Amino acid sequence: MTRDSRTSLLDVEDLTIVYGETPVVEGFSLRIAPGEVVGLVGESGSGKTSIGLGIMGLCPGRVSGRALFKDRDLQRLPHDELRTLRGDRLAMVFQDVAGLHPTYPVLDQVAEAVQVHHGVSRAEARERARSWLVSVGLPEEKAAAFPHQLSGGERQRVMIAMATVNRPELLILDEPVAFQDEGAKGDLIRWFRATFETAGILLITHDVSVALRMADRLIILCGGRVVEEGETEAIIREPVHPYTRALLRSNVALNPHRELIRIPGDPTRINQKGCPFQPRCVQAVPECSHARPFLRQIHGRRVACHRGGVVALLTARSVGKSFSLKGGKVEALREITLSIHSGEGVALMGPTGAGKSTLGAILTRLLKPDTGEVVSDFDDGDFRRRVQLVHQHPKEAISPHFTVWETVEEPLRIVKASHPYNDRIREVLREVGLPTTKDFLSRVAHTLSGGELKRLVLARALVLDPLIIVADEPTAGIDASFASQILRLLMTLQETRGISLLVITHDPYVAQKVADRILYLEGGQIKKITPSLTPVTHRHPAPLVS
């Protein structure tokens, strides 16, 4: 028997599911205690449904491993015993609302679930089914309807009623509110929590915002492997695994203001040998492609990542800086501690004179701090390539004598990058949306328009393949349409290249659009940090049923 199996209701160990030759779930383990709600979250196709079906003994693939339900091994239980558990002590709400029989009234289908497990009369079973249907929110007069007469949401309620009518001890919910509108979602979630207070629930969903409202713990699944596991609160507040963060960032409900960032790459490309997320990970190292990362304890949760989760590329520790003026010393920055993580968007806000630009200069090592230090994830020799500053006023940052070509070429020359430059220069120009004709390349940079110049400095910053771009007031003083172009460009770079952005701005709306975190600087100090991840909360007056 496993460790303290008495307290766990479901104990899944090393579950592996193979369809044909493809393993779609590997080494999955899970424990659910009575009264606990565990959320299983991942993109579609990550194997969530297969796990649910695997536990129920209904998966069409080859399933190995163990699933103990109250110390009974479901995989090895005689078929008839498993059958009597199913739909009674152990039940699953299936994802597909087409799962209702088209030619029986829904009431009878729910009643059937009562009748198989309890030797009650047909009438009695129907009576129970009817009141249960009403309690999950199906209008009473619709109980006698056939499935095709119900809406998707109503059918889903019938599916829920069918699985829950016998009050199972373990409930597997596969996308249980996918067909509900926002208000109904909240009602159903509350209903589940209230009705199954003492039962164990495995909530399967691709929608983090649903898991957030219901689950105590989250398990994040990527390509059939668990990549992160921990308390819901903690994971939402600070996702550690790059995949988790990507999931959160692509969720509309979690990002009412911030620009959505899709998870780059093709979700069906899964590395079967190394980290499943490797083909799409922006911080992958060679090890990731051939060695499988195992779950390790990090930040009070378990994460499977060779790099221990999202890495901090740049960290400032207790940085202080003063300037001496005639009247004495001005303390521009005091005790600043912050990190910029790989692929992250950080906005630095504050009133003029708060020290934003000074901090930007220190982080890019253009200015030395008086106290504290700035450490980076890369070699010191590489620093200049990896961290690029994009100046607020492009004209000032470009030599009046340089042609377009020379402007972009300069960084390559300086770091003595290997030839040929031609292709790379043209590529970055295309990336920022500038022409690459001979004519244009040989123009003197200062003759370009303001918009073109902004793009040009961005191109210059990109030519060395930076990992961090510090953009100083990228939208100050330009019109809205132009500002939106520049912001979109930055976001696209973040999405396609996985670049980390530090945007220095005084505009709160810009900050909300581009940043995962917003730092407020005031009087040389960080006053507060707000994550942009602000889940929309829904308050709907009418509870489902009293």
Next chain:
Amino acid sequence: MSRTVPATFTGRWISSPALVRGTRTLGGYVLALGGILFLNYVLLRLLPGDIQTVIGAEVMTRAPAAAPGSAGPSSLAAFGHYLLRILKGEWGVSYFFHRPVLQVIFQFLPWSLVLGFLSLAAASLLGIVLGVEAAGKADGWLDRLATGGAVVFMSLPGYLLGILLLVLFSILLPLFPLSGGVRPFTPAWSLPFFLNALRHLALPWLTLTLLMFPEYYLLTRGGMDLSLRRPFILTARGKGLRERVIRYRHAARDTLIPVLTRVGIQMGHLVTGLVFVEVVFAYPGVGTLAFESIQRRDILLMDGILLISAVWVVLMNLAADLLLRRLDPRVKEAGG
């Protein structure tokens, strides 16, 4: 999965919304019946002259106003009179039996209906049970056996199968009588009468059952194969139902709708669909009667049989439709 299913080789739709939508209306039946009556009327009037004179004389004596063969403006009126007579049950007199046509037909009809019902019931039951059990177990012994049997019996026409069974069970192994419905001069409605009739029934019944079961088997199995893959099967398993209940109550329910409709339709062809088998076994049913009437040129009788069978077909189609409406709630709304 979409409900559109390719046509089966047996030439039916397993179940498609289009078919469901295409349910015929009562008006359609009336129209069809009218068409048949008209066809019947015209065919009767197309008879070669010599025969027409024979019947003509007959008809003339019974209903002089509806003299057949009279062309021109009175044709329509003649057709009206014809309809009226048909409705009144005056179908003429059999030239061979010298008795009213209806009377003769009703003497032969029960034999055909007993044989037809018994074999249709056996064939559909056998086909359905085999289909439900064999579905989803491709390469199982039952599937191989049933599919093999179905393919073989589908490839044999009724008269041939009848002859082969006759040779086998009446000539090589004389277990069953060679022909007829009951030994002559057996007192009617006595126990020996029934036993003897059953002995005579055995071979034609076996022939028809073997002949008809493949269609039901293939239709059921094809439908079940699809049905078992539909999402409600997973739901049924999730409820903890027994495999048997899942197969018969859930998977088969949907599958059986077209199968039962098919039974209804085939019921319609019972009256004349048995001609070949009845003739082979010289069984005293309507099929044999029809065949012999033709040989005797007993046209009015022939005509009566044609009408009776057409009415029967329409009635059975109607019954099949009503059944379909009862069984499939989706049709109730779709049908007109």
Next chain:
Amino acid sequence: MSRKSLRLSRGFWWGAALAGGILLLGLLAPWLAPYNPWNVTGQPFEPPSRAHLLGTNDAGQDILSELFYGGRTSLTISLAVAALSMTLALFVGIAAGVSPVADRVLMRIIDAFLSVPALLIFLLVSVHFSLNVPRLIVLLSLLFWPQPARMIRSQILSTRAEKYVEAARGFGATTGYLTFRHFIPALAPVLLAGFLTRLRMAVFIEAGLAFLGVSDPTVKSWGTMLHFASQYLYLGCWANWILPVAAGIFLTVLGYTLIGQALQGRSLRGEA
């Protein structure tokens, strides 16, 4: 899955080999048959011998030669009927599937045709005309088209309901375009199944009518052979007379059935 598709395609090849082989035998009948089947070349009811491999019939004609020539007739009739009735069905089915007005009329006509007891019509017609081969072909085709026409119509209706057709409509597709680009291609399995079924039914009913003695008895066909043979069932000559004919009919239709089953298996698995 690979095992299953192998099994099905094996059935298909067996079927194709059977159907093709018998077709070939029918085509080559004049060269393969040892005698002219109309000539009296022996005593009546001769048992099989070196001269007459399958013996002779009641008229002293060579049964083997009759078998070859009879197959020719059966195959000709069935192929012609299947082709003709399916062509008719295709036109009617498409008209009904494409035009709602035509649909109403045509469906009523189809219903009427389907409630006609076909066999009785044959019996009746045979009173008026002798059923020679061309007449038989026309009559059979006239009676065989309604069922496939209905299937074709159903298929078109369900194709019409597909989202991709709706999309094509959205681009302004005309009925003609839809018919040729979407409806007809989707008909392939229906047409094939219909054709095979009609072949099978035609072989059965052609032989059946001849067996009943309704069609022209001077034509050599498997049906007329059965007709005469079954009158002498008690003589014990069924082994060399009826069985070969039975085998001919059975193997021919078995070929069609196997092909049909293989194709149906494919389309059930969504491969066709």
